[in-house]
Amino acid sequence: MGVISDLNFETGIAGLSPIQALAWGFRLGERGTHTSRTIMLKELSDLLEAVPGEVSRKDYADAIMEANCLGKRTAATRKLSLQRLSELYGLDGRVILFRVLRDLWGRFETSRPLLALLLALARDPLLRATTRAVVGTPYGHEFARQPMKDALSDAVGERLSEATLDKVIRNASSSWTQSGHLRGRGRKTRRCVVATPAATAYALLLGFAVGQRGRLLFETPWTVVLDAGPDELIDAAVDAKQLGLLNLKQSGSMIDVSFPTILTEKERELLHGTHREAS
Numbered sequence: 001m002g003v004i005s006d007l008n009f010e011t012g013i014a015g016l017s018p019i020q021a022l023a024w025g026f027r028l029g030e031r032g033t034h035t036s037r038t039i040m041l042k043e044l045s046d047l048l049e050a051v052p053g054e055v056s057r058k059d060y061a062d063a064i065m066e067a068n069c070l071g072k073r074t075a076a077t078r079k080l081s082l083q084r085l086s087e088l089y090g091l092d093g094r095v096i097l098f099r100v101l102r103d104l105w106g107r108f109e110t111s112r113p114l115l116a117l118l119l120a121l122a123r124d125p126l127l128r129a130t131t132r133a134v135v136g137t138p139y140g141h142e143f144a145r146q147p148m149k150d151a152l153s154d155a156v157g158e159r160l161s162e163a164t165l166d167k168v169i170r171n172a173s174s175s176w177t178q179s180g181h182l183r184g185r186g187r188k189t190r191r192c193v194v195a196t197p198a199a200t201a202y203a204l205l206l207g208f209a210v211g212q213r214g215r216l217l218f219e220t221p222w223t224v225v226l227d228a229g230p231d232e233l234i235d236a237a238v239d240a241k242q243l244g245l246l247n248l249k250q251s252g253s254m255i256d257v258s259f260p261t262i263l264t265e266k267e268r269e270l271l272h273g274t275h276r277e278a279s
Helices: 009-014 018-024 041-050 057-065 075-089 096-107 109-123 125-129 131-135 145-156 162-178 197-209 214-219 230-242 265-271
Strands: 247-251 254-258
Touching: 009 125, 018 096, 018 265, 041 057, 041 075, 041 096, 041 109, 057 075, 075 109, 096 109, 096 197, 109 125, 109 162, 109 197, 125 131, 125 145, 125 162, 131 145, 145 162, 197 214, 197 230, 197 254, 214 230, 214 254, 230 247
Parallel strands: none
Antiparallel strands: 247 254
């Protein structure tokens, strides 16, 4: 398992200005899509296959509502699927984290489950609250529902009823199964996922977006879900560099990561608002 001493996603996200959080695609608050849906990996895959390339938010909406690329029976279910996918992923090229996912999605198929999970974590506070319960379960051990329920209760207080909490637990457990961290149907066991270069680059970008730099980039909540320690992740980042996904410089214990290739000039300028990009 990765380092789990600090899994506070919220502090980093809260440190962004509202404009930066909106542009990147982060979402705070107590509400989350997992009261009614999972990360919807199959639906996202079907949508991105149906609408390839750089397109507008309207094109995604038309693919779901008009072309019915998700195969939903009624207009109401199509509309709800569009709403939930938009909540989880943005579905807008102006949202930086979605635009980068869209780019990586077409080139790195085996990384798709982790890419989807990472972006969903950035956008769904309820899913974020379940992270420690999952990554803290030893590999091969049965996943227990109670730690997840306790974590959710701590995050939302008494806002959710028992029935809704149970639904969030079922949906979140399914999401972590879709991402590869759990396996099984009724009784789930913990699995170790593979920190692919593309997923590693994306996790590092998430940490970079909220202001982490240097070696600390390899010890964020985003990298913890990759089930790899900092040294393993540095190796994966070296592979990501060879694929042109990031720049990586090492000198002794010092390490510097930047993203000149997957971020546009305008997006890099946005970083300069509160976080100076390493040179």
